[in-house]
Amino acid sequence: MSEKKIIYLDNNATTRIYPEVLDAMMPFFKEKYANPSSMYSFAAGVHKDVEKARAQVADLINVDPIEICFVSCGSEADNFAIRGITEAYPNKKHIITTKVEHPAIIETFKSLERHGYKTTYLDVDGDGNVDIETLKNSISNETALVSVMYANNETGVIFPIEEIGKIVKKHGAVFHVDAVQAVGKLPIDLQKEDYIDMLTMSGHKIHAPKGIGVLFIRNGTKLRTVQTGGHQERGRRAGTENVPYIIALGKACEMAKAELSKFMEHTKLLRDTLQKKLVDNIDNTKVNGGNANRTANTLNISFKNIEGESILLLLDVYGICASTGSACSSGTLEPSPVLRAMGLPFEYAHSSTRFSFSLDNTMEEVDFTADAVIKIVKRLREISPYTE
Ligand SMILES: Cc1ncc(COP(=O)(O)O)c(C=O)c1O
Known part of the structure; x- marks a missing residue:
């Protein structure tokens, strides 16, 4: 039958893993299994491949590869951005987001509310457009972070990131953008979009495996690490690198750019x-x-x-x-x-x-x-x- x-x-x-992506990652399960931090040349080769993948990811959003921090998923990147900024600015107790964010953002905001943070959730209108006036009226020098999605996962509605980013920068807050549903779907150029300080990506929305994500952290952004331990990812995120998935994400980003x-x-x-x-x-x-x-x-x-x-x-x-x-x-x-x-x-x-x-x-x-x-x-x- x-x-x-x-x-x-x-x-x-989620998306199907592209065969080219699967082919790229398989050798890192079978032959190239060294820990990229080890001292011998077998590991140095793997380290080089990880750095090539970092450059492929960076190229998709036009940033410096050292600004790419690999994490386990989009949800982790969102948590890292919000918690990392609030820890870095302990005296600023106000954070802003919208009512239509992914639970990785909303639930992290709720968790911080329980720790005394003042939160603002911006409304959207019937078409899904965000309420910019409330952003202007609520943001102040007490605001540590504004986190807004690039495109909505349910409706696809794209927020006016430039307009929001300029308001955020005027008030000296950090601007995080959850771009899980935007990367690979619309052009993103973070050299031009220089008001974005941090940006979240997730592999499984662009034909890479589930369980790999990225937090772009612009050079000079003051961010405390959340996952403590070893010195991987330039001390920003502890944990031995998930090499096969990093390689897969690099390939998927290269393909997303071409397509x-x-x-x-x-x-x-x-x-x-x-x-x-x-x-x-x-x-x-x-x-x-x-x-x-x-x-x-x-x-x-x-x-x-x-x-x-x-x-x-x-x-x-x-x-x-x-x-x-x-x-x-x-x-x-x-x-x-x-x-x-x-x-x-x-x-x-x-x-x-x-x-x-x-x-x-x-x-x-x-x-x-x-x-x-x-x-x-x-x-x-x-x-x-x-x-x-
Ligand atoms: C807008 C948005 N943010 C974050 C996430 C979470 O990404 P992940 O599944 O990699 O944790 C998703 C997943 O659906 C999403 O659509």
Whole structure:
């Protein structure tokens, strides 16, 4: 019996490891297993390969390789940035973020609140645009850090990083940007974007393995180490380097740079086609963040009066992988905090479905998915207790 074909439209959750990336990392499990800190030439070769990967990562975002600090994942990089800055500036007790950040940011802010920090969570409007006025009114010389995402994982909405960065710099605070959903999806040039002090990346969103991330730390940024121990990563992050994954990330960054224009063009065409087919053929839909500047690969769409979970279950029958903004917690379906912050009405918030594309996806998959979603929504509306 042949296996059901999978249509993978959940690339903001994770991506397939590219074969070239896997090929690059395999020798570091098999033959090149030395600890890069050891003193013999076998290790020196591995050390050199790690530095080559560091340069490949640096090249993608146009920075000096010594500003790249390898960590275990995007969540660790976010924790490191926030905790490292608050430790470095113990007298500044105010930190600012937005209401639509990833839990790696929100939960770290909550943890610092329990240690006496004053926090500000900026609102977003119905299109997902951030409230700049509140940033201007709340930031002061007491503010240690402002942490804002480059692009939102659920909606793809891109924040005005330059405008925010300039405000942050005017007040002498440190500016951290979680760019996990932006790196490899839009051009980032940190020589030009010199108002960004620290930036988070994650390997598994750009076809490298899960469990490798980066914190870019601009030269001169005062940051205390959080993971104490040995002197790896120039004393910034202790722990023997995860060499195979570092090599993989280097290769993935090299490929992401080479493919960036193709990625933006291809995924935008697929995303816009799916969006148009769904909006044209299904009543009462809402494209979340549709009026804002969005990453090319992300579509977040709601269908009034049905539940996202039911859509996903039925999509699964067709072999289609997508995700929903609502999560089942304590027996009730809670809409995502991101969509709640955008003020999405209850009857739309529960049905939000996210489709996120990569270069792997095809127009044939889009056509198949559009037909499937149209049938599924029709069927679910027929049996929905909420349908008027
Ligand atoms: C915006 C954002 N930040 C941080 C993370 C966490 O990255 P990781 O899975 O590597 O810990 C994610 C992962 O989904 C993300 O989308």
